[in-house]
Amino acid sequence: MEEITADSLLTCPECGHEELLTMPTDACQWFHECSGCHVLLKPIKGDCCVFCSYGLVPCPAIQLESIE
Numbered sequence: 483m484e485e486i487t488a489d490s491l492l493t494c495p496e497c498g499h500e501e502l503l504t505m506p507t508d509a510c511q512w513f514h515e516c517s518g519c520h521v522l523l524k525p526i527k528g529d530c531c532v533f534c535s536y537g538l539v540p541c542p543a544i545q546l547e548s549i550e
């Protein structure tokens with residue numbers, strides 16, 4: 483099995499709040515509510531999920547693609 487990083491530090495673009503979250507490896511997570519300011523984060527246009535837009539590491543699906 484390839485090494486996939488499932489934990490990502492998600493930084494809120496509104497308030498800068500950082501959260502360590504575990505990404506689902508079987509699906510893309512489109513929305514995340516910031517626990518700091520409770521804004522509903524959505525992916526930036528062209529990104530597949532909130533982790534790709536605001537996370538420290540890209541989501542597992544993108545990681546798998548880059549391994550191949």
Ligand SMILES: [Zn+2]
Pocket residue numbers: 494495496497498499516517518519520521
């Ligand atoms: Zn926030």
